Amino acid sequence: MFPYPSGEGLHVGHVRIFTACDVMARYFRMKTGRDTVLSPMGWDAFGLPAENAAIKAKKIPQTMVPHNYANFKKQMQSLSLSFDWGHEFATTDPTYYAFTQWLFLKLYEKGLVYREKVPINWCPKCKTGIANEEVLSDGTHERCGTPTGKKLLPQWVMKITDYAERLLADLDTDISIYFGQSENSDNRIIRGSEGRKGLDWPKGILEMQRNWIGKGRGLSITFPVNEIEQKAIAWTKFWETVYGVTFIVIAPETAQKWMSEGWSAKEDVVSYVDNSLQKSEQQRLEEVGTKTGVDTGLTVTNPVNGARVPVWVADYVLANVGTGIVMGVPAHDERDFDFATKYNLSKIQVVEYDKAEINQRVANGEISFEGEGRLINSGEFSGLSAWGEGKEKMADWMIEQGYAKWETTYHLRDWVFSRQRYWGEPIPLVYCEKCGDENGVVPLTEDQLPLTLPELESYEPTDTGESPLSRVDSWVTTTCPKCGGIAKRETDTMPNWAGSCWYFLAYPWWSSTETEGIIKTYKAKSKFPITDFWKEIAKPAIDEWLPADWYLGGAEHAVLHLLYARFWVKVFQDLGLVDFSEPFLRLRSVGMVLAEDGKKMSKSLGNVINPDDMVKTYGSDATRMYEMFMGPWEQSIAWDSGAISGQVRFLERIKTTMQQEGKVGEKTSPLLVAKLKTLVERVEDGVLNQKFNTSIAGLMEFVNSWREEGQTLAKEHLGMFAKLLSLFAPKSAQELWATNSEGSVEDQAWPDVSKIEGIEALMVKIAVQVNGKMRGIVEVGSEKSKIESEVALIALADEKIKKWVVGEVKKTIFVPGKLLSLVI
RNA sequence: GCCUGGGUGGCGGAAUGGUAUACGCGCGAGUCUCAAAAACUCGUGACCUUUAAAGUCUUGAGAGUUCGAGUCUCUCCCCAGGCACCA
Numbered sequence A: 001m002f003p004y005p006s007g008e009g010l011h012v013g014h015v016r017i018f019t020a021c022d023v024m025a026r027y028f029r030m031k032t033g034r035d036t037v038l039s040p041m042g043w044d045a046f047g048l049p050a051e052n053a054a055i056k057a058k059k060i061p062q063t064m065v066p067h068n069y070a071n072f073k074k075q076m077q078s079l080s081l082s083f084d085w086g087h088e089f090a091t092t093d094p095t096y097y098a099f100t101q102w103l104f105l106k107l108y109e110k111g112l113v114y115r116e117k118v119p120i121n122w123c124p125k126c127k128t129g130i131a132n133e134e135v136l137s138d139g140t141h142e143r144c145g146t147p148t149g150k151k152l153l154p155q156w157v158m159k160i161t162d163y164a165e166r167l168l169a170d171l172d173t174d175i176s177i178y179f180g181q182s183e184n185s186d187n188r189i190i191r192g193s194e195g196r197k198g199l200d201w202p203k204g205i206l207e208m209q210r211n212w213i214g215k216g217r218g219l220s221i222t223f224p225v226n227e228i229e230q231k232a233i234a235w236t237k238f239w240e241t242v243y244g245v246t247f248i249v250i251a252p253e254t255a256q257k258w259m260s261e262g263w264s265a266k267e268d269v270v271s272y273v274d275n276s277l278q279k280s281e282q283q284r285l286e287e288v289g290t291k292t293g294v295d296t297g298l299t300v301t302n303p304v305n306g307a308r309v310p311v312w313v314a315d316y317v318l319a320n321v322g323t324g325i326v327m328g329v330p331a332h333d334e335r336d337f338d339f340a341t342k343y344n345l346s347k348i349q350v351v352e353y354d355k356a357e358i359n360q361r362v363a364n365g366e367i368s369f370e371g372e373g374r375l376i377n378s379g380e381f382s383g384l385s386a387w388g389e390g391k392e393k394m395a396d397w398m399i400e401q402g403y404a405k406w407e408t409t410y411h412l413r414d415w416v417f418s419r420q421r422y423w424g425e426p427i428p429l430v431y432c433e434k435c436g437d438e439n440g441v442v443p444l445t446e447d448q449l450p451l452t453l454p455e456l457e458s459y460e461p462t463d464t465g466e467s468p469l470s471r472v473d474s475w476v477t478t479t480c481p482k483c484g485g486i487a488k489r490e491t492d493t494m495p496n497w498a499g500s501c502w503y504f505l506a507y508p509w510w511s512s513t514e515t516e517g518i519i520k521t522y523k524a525k526s527k528f529p530i531t532d533f534w535k536e537i538a539k540p541a542i543d544e545w546l547p548a549d550w551y552l553g554g555a556e557h558a559v560l561h562l563l564y565a566r567f568w569v570k571v572f573q574d575l576g577l578v579d580f581s582e583p584f585l586r587l588r589s590v591g592m593v594l595a596e597d598g599k600k601m602s603k604s605l606g607n608v609i610n611p612d613d614m615v616k617t618y619g620s621d622a623t624r625m626y627e628m629f630m631g632p633w634e635q636s637i638a639w640d641s642g643a644i645s646g647q648v649r650f651l652e653r654i655k656t657t658m659q660q661e662g663k664v665g666e667k668t669s670p671l672l673v674a675k676l677k678t679l680v681e682r683v684e685d686g687v688l689n690q691k692f693n694t695s696i697a698g699l700m701e702f703v704n705s706w707r708e709e710g711q712t713l714a715k716e717h718l719g720m721f722a723k724l725l726s727l728f729a730p731k732s733a734q735e736l737w738a739t740n741s742e743g744s745v746e747d748q749a750w751p752d753v754s755k756i757e758g759i760e761a762l763m764v765k766i767a768v769q770v771n772g773k774m775r776g777i778v779e780v781g782s783e784k785s786k787i788e789s790e791v792a793l794i795a796l797a798d799e800k801i802k803k804w805v806v807g808e809v810k811k812t813i814f815v816p817g818k819l820l821s822l823v824i
Numbered sequence B: 001g002c003c004u005g006g007g008u009g010g011c012g013g014a015a016u017g018g019u020a021u022a023c024g025c026g027c028g029a030g031u032c033u034c035a036a037a038a039a040c041u042c043g044u045g046a047c048c049u050u051u052a053a054a055g056u057c058u059u060g061a062g063a064g065u066u067c068g069a070g071u072c073u074c075u076c077c078c079c080a081g082g083c084a085c086c087a
Helices: A012-032 A048-057 A061-078 A094-109 A160-172 A203-213 A239-244 A252-260 A267-278 A281-286 A334-342 A356-363 A389-400 A515-525 A529-545 A561-574 A611-618 A620-629 A644-659 A670-688 A692-707 A715-726 A730-738 A788-797
Strands: A113-123 A128-130 A149-158 A216-224 A231-236 A247-250 A293-301 A308-314 A325-328 A404-409 A429-431 A441-443 A477-479 A486-489 A551-554 A587-590 A763-770 A773-781 A811-815 A819-823
Touching: A012 A551, A012 A587, A012 A611, A012 A620, A012 A670, A012 A715, A048 A061, A061 A611, A094 A113, A094 A441, A094 A515, A094 A529, A094 A561, A128 A149, A160 A203, A160 A561, A203 A561, A216 A239, A216 A389, A231 A247, A231 A325, A239 A389, A247 A252, A247 A293, A247 A334, A252 A267, A252 A308, A267 A293, A267 A308, A325 A334, A389 A404, A515 A529, A611 A620, A611 A644, A620 A644, A620 A692, A620 A730, A644 A692, A644 A730, A670 A692, A670 A715, A692 A715, A715 A730, A763 A788, A773 A788, A788 A811, A788 A819
Parallel strands: A247 A308, A551 A587, A763 A819
Antiparallel strands: A113 A128, A113 A149, A216 A231, A216 A293, A216 A404, A247 A325, A293 A308, A429 A441, A429 A486, A477 A486, A763 A773, A811 A819
16 A cells, blocks of 8 residues: 655655565565566655645645655665555646546446535544545544544545445455466465455454445335324334334434425424434534434324334434434334333333243333244234244235335445645636536546646635635636537545555556656547547556555555445446456555554653664664564564664674684585475475565574584575565675675565475474373474374383383374374 | 454563474673673573473363364454444
């Protein structure tokens, strides 16, 4: 995942992610060939943090942002991160965002972007509307931590809900279909992913996406309202309790809708609804648990038994869950129980439980209970099992009778896409009174892209929800692309997710030196420059490289970037712009690097570790090694400034050992031949499973063995070791390589284990157990170690073991070359 | 409440059902030095024991499967992250 280049520079957390990327890239280049690897880097540079920092510094982001990413790049290079810099770009480059705008227009033309005046999440500090995904569960804005509110504003919204089902179902995409598609497929290593169903992503992130999409299958049951022309359609997964409905609750939003459709509600209902709708997200969250509501005076008829029950309005019913109307079944739902108890509404038990105590308390109206039991008070269904036959038969019957129908609901809401801020891609739409659509909108044509962001001296956001761009008359006033008359530009900008929704599609064909020029030539010769460019240049490169085999980054994007990018890719697939439905086949999420005190690193706590200082003090190799060694890569871990000295010592020891008399020679000692073979596999295994700490431990063990008295390494094998080391410590490895060989170690092929020649150690240690307990170790020749009778003979002759073998050996278990277990 | 990870020495952690505590940090002793640092060597889970040998115990708790369990099964406890008035 490309970083957001803040003014503070690289964080040690970035170093952890990008070193891992680098280690893997270096490994694959050696293993499968330089031309099989694309390991690019770019800058996600639009958006709030950069803009806020620029405002604070009284500068313009256009000059500040390039300065920031130049610094990031310098830091990355000082860490020997071997990205393919020829493909570098920033999302803020006009040539880049011409494509972002073009892709936006593609979505627009497909009818997936609509304008609506809706109450949206509003951050009062950043003074902009934000998406649902950007509001944390405590109601604060994920960027700045400010409590958000609601604001009614006309917004551009993306219909991500149209793709809800595919976003959910494709999590189970068989990714093996993608291995084997590209030209480089023969070389792609899919170890660890074979036979896997679904995206090879961390379980937790898959689960978070499933929860966020929140598919629910249930019944919509229609309760006709007696007093006015409305139907209360309640959605439920627990329709088997429908005979227990003693009231209906509607959300304030639903009440408002009914009022707008002609219901003249009582004064207290109107004020309750007004009041609730004004509550901020924060307030509503604080009030969870204390339920309030008002009797509307309306009643509905329960279709299943003709019972008339009252309709209440209460804000514990959420408008965006199901239909915004729920059945009140206080005997079998905790929330309904609380509400009914508070307002003295009746309770009817419709499920009887096995546990007498629970059953009695439900019958007495003392508690609610949800669980499997037998239906009672449920007409012809009484006596059937509540979650089995009863549930099934009741559904069939209600549908047959026309009381209910199946309905699948999703938690996912459409994506609010406009931002009332300056530092984002301008939305390429204009308003023309003459030829606009129902909203007055005309899209720009692609030869007019990029629509560049004007440079402004003052671009502070406003409290009114007006974009800063709206203050720039000269920019806002334009001509209509259709009729040529006077038109006004859209002044909202895109969220910073826009650029990151497709950047991975740009890497394969982007050239930091050539793309701008090529686009110019396309513009000169074609009315559809971007479309033609995509077809002729971008698409073939995308076909060759994507989807991405490995995607490494932080878990904080689980339902933000990772959801949005999947959505766009699916749309692009439908538009024929790409040929795949999932952008990232294998995702790995890095653990956080915490400060030494175990807290999050932050300027205000003064506990930040700066990678530049580490490089200066210990060197880039030791810094990289330490970050890869400090713990399992996917796990959060606190920085330990003492422990990095271990890496410095290790790198130093390699050099001093090499200089010692007799350590490098013509032949490798038998012990080291065997160890080198396992080391190659161990390093490889650690890299492919992101267990870099074990790879490094292996390298250390090998050096420890080499340092033992009498152990010699042949020049050839020392070179092999240098190759392994080069993944983690490229500079030290190159020094080592250069002592005996020409060229650059990173250009070499990965060692082939089967070609490691030399005599291996002859003696093998076999563990001996008696009745399952370890009782000794015997050394036998490697040939004999594979033969049970030979090992048993030696073991039983061993004094230490013999004394535990009292009586007859009833059974032996033998693992060739490893273990002998005797059962007495 | 639900979901997903975890729980192993003083610390970070390692271990296809087969020698638990690899590797590193720290700590202790020693070598070198006038001295210190660095470097190097040795030691370092607990108990018993003057020491050693030998032994016993030990991977959150308890049970089970197995010749053999950190690893598999069940019950429970705790920690971290995510979701949640989701009907």
